[in-house]
Amino acid sequence: MTALIAVLLLLAAGVWFGATVDAVAEAAVAGRPVRTALAAPFRRTALMLSRQAIETEHPDTLNHLLAPACYLVLAAAGLSVVPFAPGVAVTDIATGLVLWGACEALVVVVVFLNGWSANAPLPLIGGYRYVAIGLPAMLISMFVLIGTALPAQSLGVSAVVESQRVLINAVRQPLGLPLFLLLGLSITLRGPFNYGDSADLVGGTQAEVAGVQRLLWRGAKLAMLTAFSAMAATVFLGGYLGPVLPGPAWLVLKTALVMLMLVAITHLVARVPPARMLTWLWTVLLPLSFVDLVWAGLEAMR
Amino acid sequence: MAMTALARMAARAPVPVFVATGQGWLASCRNLAASVDVAVVTNIREAAILIVAGEPRDEDRDALRRLHDQMPHPRATAWWGARPFAEAGSAIEVSATDDPGPLLRSAFAALLARVRESEPDWLPDDPPNPWQGEGDHGQGGKGMMGGTPYGRPMAMTADDLRDGLALDSFTFTIGPFYPSLPPGLALELTLQGDVIQSARVVRPPLDPGEDAAGACRSMTVGRMLRLLELDALARRCEAVPVEDRDAVNGLKRWIGASCAMRAIPKGLGRLAGDDARARFTRMVAALGDAEASSIAGPGGRLVDLLPGLEWNEALLVINSFSHRDLVALAPREMEQEEDSEGSAEQREGHGI
Amino acid sequence: MTLSDIAFWLFSAGAVWTAWRVFRTDSMVRASFALMLSFFCVAAILLLLSAPYLGIATIFMMAVEMMVMALFMVMFMMNPAGLNPMMMVHQHKVSIGAGVAAFAGLGAAALLTDLPHHAVAAGKPVIRDLGTELLGGSMLIFETAGITLLATMVATVVLSSRSGRFGAADEGSRPPGLEPGGKPAGRAPERDSDHSHHAEHGG
Numbered sequence: 001m002t003a004l005i006a007v008l009l010l011l012a013a014g015v016w017f018g019a020t021v022d023a024v025a026e027a028a029v030a031g032r033p034v035r036t037a038l039a040a041p042f043r044r045t046a047l048m049l050s051r052q053a054i055e056t057e058h059p060d061t062l063n064h065l066l067a068p069a070c071y072l073v074l075a076a077a078g079l080s081v082v083p084f085a086p087g088v089a090v091t092d093i094a095t096g097l098v099l100w101g102a103c104e105a106l107v108v109v110v111v112f113l114n115g116w117s118a119n120a121p122l123p124l125i126g127g128y129r130y131v132a133i134g135l136p137a138m139l140i141s142m143f144v145l146i147g148t149a150l151p152a153q154s155l156g157v158s159a160v161v162e163s164q165r166v167l168i169n170a171v172r173q174p175l176g177l178p179l180f181l182l183l184g185l186s187i188t189l190r191g192p193f194n195y196g197d198s199a200d201l202v203g204g205t206q207a208e209v210a211g212v213q214r215l216l217w218r219g220a221k222l223a224m225l226t227a228f229s230a231m232a233a234t235v236f237l238g239g240y241l242g243p244v245l246p247g248p249a250w251l252v253l254k255t256a257l258v259m260l261m262l263v264a265i266t267h268l269v270a271r272v273p274p275a276r277m278l279t280w281l282w283t284v285l286l287p288l289s290f291v292d293l294v295w296a297g298l299e300a301m302r
Numbered sequence: 303m304a305m306t307a308l309a310r311m312a313a314r315a316p317v318p319v320f321v322a323t324g325q326g327w328l329a330s331c332r333n334l335a336a337s338v339d340v341a342v343v344t345n346i347r348e349a350a351i352l353i354v355a356g357e358p359r360d361e362d363r364d365a366l367r368r369l370h371d372q373m374p375h376p377r378a379t380a381w382w383g384a385r386p387f388a389e390a391g392s393a394i395e396v397s398a399t400d401d402p403g404p405l406l407r408s409a410f411a412a413l414l415a416r417v418r419e420s421e422p423d424w425l426p427d428d429p430p431n432p433w434q435g436e437g438d439h440g441q442g443g444k445g446m447m448g449g450t451p452y453g454r455p456m457a458m459t460a461d462d463l464r465d466g467l468a469l470d471s472f473t474f475t476i477g478p479f480y481p482s483l484p485p486g487l488a489l490e491l492t493l494q495g496d497v498i499q500s501a502r503v504v505r506p507p508l509d510p511g512e513d514a515a516g517a518c519r520s521m522t523v524g525r526m527l528r529l530l531e532l533d534a535l536a537r538r539c540e541a542v543p544v545e546d547r548d549a550v551n552g553l554k555r556w557i558g559a560s561c562a563m564r565a566i567p568k569g570l571g572r573l574a575g576d577d578a579r580a581r582f583t584r585m586v587a588a589l590g591d592a593e594a595s596s597i598a599g600p601g602g603r604l605v606d607l608l609p610g611l612e613w614n615e616a617l618l619v620i621n622s623f624s625h626r627d628l629v630a631l632a633p634r635e636m637e638q639e640e641d642s643e644g645s646a647e648q649r650e651g652h653g654i
Numbered sequence: 655m656t657l658s659d660i661a662f663w664l665f666s667a668g669a670v671w672t673a674w675r676v677f678r679t680d681s682m683v684r685a686s687f688a689l690m691l692s693f694f695c696v697a698a699i700l701l702l703l704s705a706p707y708l709g710i711a712t713i714f715m716m717a718v719e720m721m722v723m724a725l726f727m728v729m730f731m732m733n734p735a736g737l738n739p740m741m742m743v744h745q746h747k748v749s750i751g752a753g754v755a756a757f758a759g760l761g762a763a764a765l766l767t768d769l770p771h772h773a774v775a776a777g778k779p780v781i782r783d784l785g786t787e788l789l790g791g792s793m794l795i796f797e798t799a800g801i802t803l804l805a806t807m808v809a810t811v812v813l814s815s816r817s818g819r820f821g822a823a824d825e826g827s828r829p830p831g832l833e834p835g836g837k838p839a840g841r842a843p844e845r846d847s848d849h850s851h852h853a854e855h856g857g
Contacts, residue, residue, distance in 0.1 A: 029534035029556070031541060031549075033338065043315035047350075050312045050414055052375040054347055060684070094781055098710045105717035109687070112721060116683055121474060125496050125613060131725050135718065155707070155781065191531055199528045200482050200614050202345045210347040210374040270565040271531035273614045274496075 003090045006248065007079050010255070014226025015219055016041065017256065021263045022222075029267045045215060053211035060117035067114035068216040074110065075223035078103040082230045083158045085240050085247040096157035097145050100231060104141060107187045107224070108134040111196045114217070115205035126204025129274050130196030134186055136281040137193065141183035143289040144176050147296030148235050161239040168238040172299060175292035177236040179285065184228040184262055188221050191266030195274055229258035309414040316341035317410040320349035320373070322366055323485035324356030324384060328510050328625075329517040331355050331485075335524075335540035339403035342540075344481035344528065346372045350413060351394075351406055352379045359486070361505060362478050363387070367424045369479055376413040376420035380406060389424045471499055478505045482525055482617050484625050487632060491608075498616050501608040503632045510625045516544045518625035519585060523557075526582055526621045529614065530562050539589075550590035557586055571607050571619030578622035585624060604631040658702050665702070669695035677743050686724035690716050704774040707781045 019041035027037040080090035081099050091099065108131055115127020149155050151172065152163035160169075170177045185193035197204040206217060233239060233254035240247030272280070317340045321331050334353070335342055343349050346369055358366050367387070370379060379390055383398030394409050396402040412418035477488030486508035492499040510518045520539055527536035535556055542553050557563075563586075566579040576584075604623075608616045623631060672692040676685045693716040700709035743749065774780065788796055 026534040026537075030537035032537070036338075040315070043311055046308050046311035047315045047318070047414075050308055050376075051350070054374055060681075063687075093706060095706045095710050098707065098714060102710055102714040102717065105714050105721075109690070109717050109721050112724075113683075113687070121472070121493075128725065129496065131721060135721070138718075194531050198531060198614075199344065199533060200617050202481060203347075207345060208347060214348070267532070267534045268560055270527075270560045270562040272565045273567060273612060273618065275612050275615070276567050 003080075003084060003088050003092075006084045006088070007076065007082075007090055010230065010252070011076060011079060011223050011226055013252075014229070014255070014259070015222040018222040018225045018259055018263070019044075019218075021260060022266070025263050025267045048211055048215035048218075051211040053213050054208060056118050056120050056208045059119045060113075063113045063117035064213075067110050067117065068213065068220050070110045071107065071114075071217070071220035072223055074103045074106055075220060075227040078224070079227040079230055081157045082227075082234050082251070083161060083239060084251055086162075087158070089158065092156075092158060094154065094156045097149055097155045097160070097235075100157075101138075101142050101145065103227075104138045104183065104187060108138060111189070111205060115196065118205070118208045120208050122201045122203075122207040123205045126196045126198065126201045126207070129198075130189070130205070133193065133195040133274060133277055133281065136278070136286060137183050137186040140179055140281070140285055140289040143286075143293050144173075144179045144183075145235065147173055147176055147293045150296045150300040153300075157234060160235055161241060164238040164241060168236065168241075170236040173236075173292055173296045175288060175295065177232065179289055179292060180232055180236065181258075181262065181265070182285065184225070184232060184258070185265065187228060188225045188262070190221075190225075190262060192269045192271045193277075194266075194271060195277070198271070225259060225262065226255065229262065230255045232258045306415075309411075309416075313411040313414050317351060317406045318343045318349050319351045319353050319380075319406065320344075320346045320369075320479075321353045321355055322358065322369060322479050323508065324354065324358045324362075325508055326511055327356030327383070328485065328508065328521065329514040330382075332517040332521060332540060334402070335537065336543075337401075337403045339407050346479075347374060349373055350377055350410060352377070353382055353402065353406075354379060354384045355382045357384050359478075359505075359508075362486070365478055365488075370421070371423045371425055371427075376416070376418075378409055378413055378418065378421055380409070387424070391421060392419070475504055482529060483620060484508075484522065484525075484628055487620075487628065489605075489608075493613070496613040498608050498611050498613070501605040501616075503605060503635050506632050506634045507625060507628050509629055515624075515626065516591065519589060519591075520544065522621055522623075522625055523582075523585055523589060526585075526618070527557070527562060529617050529621060530560075530565050532560055532562060535560060535562075542589075544590050547590065554586060554589060562586075566618055566622075567615070570615055571611075571622060573602050573607060578619050581622040585622070602631065604628065662699060662702055665695040665698045668692075669699070682727045683724045686720045686727070690720035693720075704778075704780055705784075707784055 020038060023037040023040040023044075024034055026032075027034045027040075078100055081093070081096035083089040083092065089096075093099065111130045111134065112127040115123040115125075115130065118124070148160050148169050151169075152159040154160070163169075164172075182193060185191055186195075189195075189197045195204075197206050201207060203209075206214060209217065230251065233251060237254045237258070238250075239254070240251045242250035245253075271277075316338065319334070319340050320343055321334060323331050334340055334355075346352070350373075352370055352373055354366065367389075370377075378394055379386075380394040380396055380402055381390075382396045382402050386393035386395065394405060396405055409418060413420065471492050471494045473490065473492045475488060475490045477483050478486050480488075483489070484507040486505060487503070488505035490502040490504050492501075520542060524536040524540040527533075527539055535553075538556065539553055542549050544550065563579055563583050566582060568579060569577050571578040604620065607619055611619060620628070669692045672688050672695065675688040676692070679685050679688060694713055697709045697712035697716070700712060703709075
């Protein structure tokens with residue numbers, strides 16, 4: 001029960017923190033006053049709540065409504081495997097990493113359905129494009145996660161945390177965290193990996209959405225950002241482990257750190273055209289994830 | 303009437319506006335980007351106020367009406383140095399020399415407080431293509447494909463450009479208000495998947511005029527940055543004061559550090575020995591120069607560069623040319639089509 | 655009736671109902687994802703059977719597989735949105751025959767097999783056991799089956815694609831030029847069926 005409350009609290013705080021940091025970073029890069037950016041998330045929320053929701057011509061209404069909701073649920077489900085302290089997790093199961101992987105895979109489905117169900121060309125192209133990039137990105141993350149399971153000799157997230165008592169995985173497997181961050185950008189549709197909601201498609205899967213629906217999708221993306229950051233902090237930065245401060249505090253700090261990294265990358269790094277990214281994913285990044293896996297295996301046998 | 307807390311909170315946000323640029327108004331629109339009162343959005347679905355900046359071309363009027371009707375309620379239209387359409391009821395009129403900022407703010411607050419009435423549609427809410435009533439499910443077309451089910455044109459099999467495989471092609475028009483294209487340019491594209499099979503200029507870009515070269519350049523670089531998913535940097539670029547050397551040099555450093563140039567594939571859209579990356583690099587270097595640095599007419603046609611390119615690459619190629627070059631590269635074509643398209647809406651039959 | 659019994663019946667009904675929707679819906683994308691939901695219900699039943707790894711892995715695999723299936727079907731065959739209404743069933747007689755035969759076979763297998771009915775002891779390392787089974791005693795069988803399946807897939811594509819991407823395979827298909835009207839790319843086809851000498855290479 002405490003774990004469930006902790007998950008919901010962390011999600012809510014993460015959405016607020018993510019929105020604020022995003023607005024501040026955006027204002028700083030855009031050269032606009034940073035002070036008003038602190039209130040910007042609330043104002044934007046109020047604005048979206050007071051606008052009409054759009055209905056496109058003959059959409060697949062069920063999927064159009066379900067997609068943002070499912071995205072939010074996936075964020076919560078993903079976060080549920082993260083332990084806040086030894087033994088305190090909502091789903092403290094021996095297959096936590098696989099459950100997280102299932103959430104990643106379902107994000108691809110949800111983003112595609114969101115683009116497809118609008119029944120309009122630009123969202124559809126966004127959805128297709130996201131599948132092409134999102135699937136290989138997910139494959140890479142799976143190899144990287146298996147790498148972290150090797151020293152723990154378990155697919156459970158708690159065991160992965162405990163295996164980092166001496167040395168955190170970010171140091172032990174130096175390729176792991178950078179590769180995993182790529183997935184984070186991909187499943188939260190951000191910056192250099194924003195192929196679903198991209199600007200060249202006037203917002204891609206969000207091209208035809210306004211009002212509450214836009215707000216929901218935005219909130220779900222930030223919730224996923226929180227869930228991913230907590231997962232990355234747990235698997236690569238030692239999660240709740242740390243001196244002096246209590247475990248949950250360490251987890252929150254590390255989660256915030258990962259979020260800051262992702263937000264900075266979002267606004268500072270350019271995105272390459274999708275065809276080029278697809279080539280890189282299959283010919284450079286996927287082999288790199290194999291190298292990471294071999295590295296992890298050799299290191300674990302030592 | 304008392305404003306609710308929600309409306310009061312929402313009214314403090316920058317006014318989301320979509321700018322429909324008319325003849326000779328490119329430079330003035332740039333000033334909007336620097337205003338703290340408004341946030342220029344690139345999707346009409348996010349906008350609350352449509353700004354018609356300058357008299358629209360006669361042929362763009364229908365597209366403008368469609369654009370207006372895509373805006374979610376509550377909505378309004380501001381006519382900045384333009385004469386309101388007959389159907390526009392209580393129009394916000396801003397004289398050509400005024401700063402629209404304060405007027406937009408008060409209108410926006412009134413809209414949210416429901417003091418000002420939201421504008422109704424300007425066009426009848428009918429499907430663009432009538433129901434065909436053919437085929438097993440009344441979709442028209444042939445077999446299970448093509449036709450206009452629910453009045454929406456569907457793709458029909460056509461030979462692929464590259465290998466003779468018959469795949470579904472889909473024709474639609476983007477522009478003249480598409481945010482990733484220079485104002486005024488409208489293209490009819492035939493797509494298979496997201497690869498462009500053929501392109502045709504429906505409307506040429508607006509002529510920027512002599513004194514707007516600097517403004518056009520920062521707008522073009524801004525569009526390019528947005529295509530590279532650097533929205534915040536694009537905003538900085540659009541708002542940067544051109545005469546402030548330090549600000550411009552700072553901007554160039556930001557752009558360089560973001561790997562924006564290296565993100566554009568080499569050899570893309572090669573014309574007269576230059577590829578898109580080289581043209582963009584030169585354009586960024588020329589930011590802050592007042593005079594037009596047009597390379598004396600690159601020659602050739604824009605529509606010949608696009609077939610075979612993926613959507614994003616095609617847009618990168620288009621925006622790698624300066625506005626002035628594009629005017630030369632995309633001239634008005636002889637056979638005219640009677641209507642064109644708004645930002646995210648589409649129309650048109652299939653490319654059989 | 656325990657809680658897990660109720661859950662079993664609910665998921666079973668869900669699996670059957672979504673599987674039925676696969677054939678009643680009029681869009682390929684909806685059909686794919688209805689099938690995905692059906693598999694998810696089966697995965698939930700696997701979870702009830704104390705097979706956590708298999709259950710969650712089924713969800714994971716089916717999400718990816720159905721996504722790829724929907725993408726390819728729509729990409730290659732249909733109108734872009736896949737919202738154009740279409741019939742999802744064809745070749746009725748063959749399908750009915752195959753369906754009845756498969757149902758009878760699987761039903762018989764389920765009824766006639768002496769399935770274990772003792773509960774899995776709490777704390778039994780089921781995932782470790784599964785891993786030991788897959789990568790221990792049965793490794794040879796699983797790996798052989800895997801390679802055989804892969805070889806079958808490749809062979810099926812080779813055998814079924816006489817009409818290749820660039821024309822019939824046995825008539826010497828050649829890809830078009832890299833630029834319009836350019837020289838054909840790739841290797842020139844052999845001039846005759848005699849494999850002792852090779853024709854000159856083009857491109």
